[in-house]
Amino acid sequence: MTNHWVDLRNTDCALIIGSNAAENHPMAFKWLTEAREKRGAKIISVDPRFTRTSARADIYAPMRSGTDVAFIGGLINYVIQNNLYFHDYVVNYTNAAYIIDDGYEFKDGLFSGYDPEQRKYDQKTWAYKTDPADPDKKPLKDPTLQNPRCVFQLLKKHFERYDVDTVCKITGTPKDVYLKVAETFAATGKPDKSGTICYAMGTCQHSNASQNIRAYSILQLLLGNMGIPGGGINALRGESNVQGSTDMGLLSHLLTAYLNAPTNDAAYKDLAGYIKKETPKWGFKTNTPKWIISMLKAWYGDAATKENDYCYQYLPKRDAKRNFTHIGLFEAMYEGKIKGVLIFGANPVVGGPNANKEAKALENLDWMVAVDLWETETSTFWSREAGADPSKIKTEVFFLPACSSYEKQGTVSNSGRWIQFRWKAVDPLGESRSDLEILYELGKRIKEAYAGSTDPKDKPLLDMTWDYPEEEEKLLDEVQREINGYDLTTKKLLPKFADLKDDGTTSCGVWIYCGMYTEEGNKTQKRDNKDTTGIGQYPNWAFAWPVNRRIIYNRCSADLSGNPWSEAKKVIWWDPTKGDPAKGEKGKWVGLDVPDFIATVAPSDPDGSKPFIMHPDGVGGLFAKMADGPFPEHYEPWESPVQNILSSIQFDPAAKIWQSPMNEQGTPDKYPIIGTTYRVVEHWQAGAMTRNLPWLAELMPNVFVEMSEELAKEKGIQNGDIVTVESARGKVTAVACVTKRFKPFNINGKIVHEIGILWHYGYKGVAVGDPANRLTPHIGDANSNTPEYKAWLCDVYKGVK
């Protein structure tokens, strides 16, 4: 979230798309309900079916799964065509005025530079035009926004094709409803109004998912909704600590705190190369050398010296041509290229895409270690219960019992980036241990196993700092301190990341977390619930990264002279009386949050009005380099019952396709119905915890599939019947929930049916059922490779065949 949960109460309009917040993030509705009651905020729910969220919305707009770019693209067009954008904000705080390279073009669904062989773009022409005579190569700009090659005009032209009629033919949204959505959300483009976009897995799990979010960014920048209370782009994270795990470098292409992991590309051959490649010329990211060197000091301690590049060479150099994302790893397992796997609290046999294939892939391992509360479908993938034949499976499986979150202490980082400490409620049962203890023991024993080795390839293990205290409480405390970082000269905890150095005298595990645990104490444990800001920032409750900032990009809340655009939406402002003249300061940024700006850089200073300090341009990117284009473009999902009417390019030209066994593509003649998956509030994640709780199993006992009355009639299905849902990958049985809340879509004159099925069931626990992910494919988003869980083709029929 660029903003945070409590801040939802400040919104004038919440566009909930790709999210069923009432179901999966009920707490969101604590604040949205308040916004609605106290400030008359409007709630818009965009979803293929009418959900518990829709029930509490002012407007419900049905939208066919997989058409988000078309839906939002239409809103972008509406805002531009009707002059509803926040003009001064757009001109000054985005790259709208920047002129684009002459070579850039967009034609029939493809951007310039496409290589169909590689399914990849050469992005050379997606660049700003510069004056060849300018040695600094500063981008050319047209603040009047009239130049046909400026970003604004190109954006306008690109989205002109997304007129309301065309959009509704793609999304299946009734036109009057769509116009109501457009009018309501576009009304937040005024300085004293704000609109928020809340999204979740319904946005992320598509082959063009990253572009869905890019579309939100463009819309929010046009409306001036970034950096203000009640605004922003708010990812409602799917699990209580997903934010924390990505912060910690969970993803295959990242080190900690979103530092890119080096690859085997020659540019990364040494630390100087890494720094050159990763450090921009302008902006806050010019501090990258401090962050990477301090991280290496945290990892390798005294062994990391200037002479040895701070042990940079110990970092694995990922093969840039191979794929290490979730699907990539399971494909490699299926091919027998991976020997062993450690699975911590994950349940891919239920939650993984193409679950039949993922279960099969586990059979090709030599060993698997499952760390979980109890046996799950994944840790017992080899059993007869799973339908497997144990005598034919060679995988040796180890099970390590883990504590639940109530049996251990530690922090979780919520969607709003608040790092919150949680204290242990009860002692762990039996031999169960916290994940941290398990990892600590593992590290310790691996180091012991390699002790005394003189083989250079073992050096990274031997030099890795692992001198933590044994006792759990102290172990956790030390890990938190290491994440925060030290001044290695004084051995004191660092107060903030601005104090990090690139000379090896500071250490910091995760630079964005620096400041969470200082000499003043562990700030994640702060629990002062007094709001000193009046807008619900609660600055003394826990610690928000970065530097306890609650609303990111808050420099945008003030105009070019440093005054709030409006009293209603103020966050920070420039106060000329607050500077220290002795230090030559002209004033200071002050207000209701930690400024997302250098506190003493005046609005009149050369870069005083470049609010996006993490971007090399300092402005928001309406035009930005992504794997599949600088602007979002609508393409159909990998499996779709209709043709793309916007261009001849049916499918995202850069999305990742795995052409492999057990991953057949279904065609609309055999599988005419769109399938999507979702969860219910009564169950959590893949359900291993909640399906074992009788009170929750009582409330949601079986897997069900929701369908319209029209489809049910066509198929001779009665409400409550047992039905089979079949895709090209597999089939599952479920109970039919025939409902008015799902309606057939009219897609360009053709009636298209969609069904939705719960994905979080398995054969273990009190509430059991088939995992719906047996139906979903191994197809990945072009930028992140996130699986396309949310739009695929299937058929449904009565009974079990």
Add this chain to the structure above:
Amino acid sequence: MAKGYLVDTTKCIGCRGCVVACKNWNQLPAEPTGFKGTYQTVADFSGNTFTYIGFNEYEENGQLKWYFTKRQCMHCLDPACMKVCPQKAISIVDGAVVRDYGKCAGCQYCASACPFHVPRYNTKINKETKCSMCAERVAEGMLPACVKACVTGALQFGERDELLAIAKERVNALKAEYPNARVYGENDAGGTSVLYVLADVPSKYGLPENPQVSALTTAWQKYVKPYGPWLIALTAAGSILSFFSTRLLKVGQRAHEEESLHG
């Protein structure tokens, strides 16, 4: 002044956190259910279910409505159950209609009298059970478990008078958009401590439009109950008599049959 609940259905997201909190606090076991085509998997009250959420979907003029209704004992101001209880097991404590399980004989008269069909028989303890407004929590200054668990503010707890004022204000605000909006429980069934803010007519929420205490109950109250303890004693005596008479008769009959067999 007495306590009450306010259920604002326009704020409820149907998450059923209240339902689980109730089972948890009261340590009521889960019962076997199955998904039968509606989210309302728990269809009704039972001896182990004091509260549930009703799910009702409608389509009117192309507009979809999905109403979530938290159901529990209405805690009537003049409770029919209390009137009919021959054991005087039911009383009102600060707005809560509570029962003394020590006195309850399990006669189930209260269940028949209730205009909302709330009390249900628990076969384990052989008593009629229902929501107590978490009287034991409230006595300790805590909120009822369901209210504590509610994330959206759909459930509020406090002085009934104050809640009624809030409810009326809320309904006024809703009227423009929802002409059928109303407060339920102000005078319904003689007034209840559980008040609802409804955006539509009660029947669409599964609530009785015009909850009535049956004439029989009133008659019972007037004519029978004053002699209740006598009646119980008489009934008990009758039962004992009947037990002995049947037993004796049966024994006599069996003896007769045996004679016939041997004859």
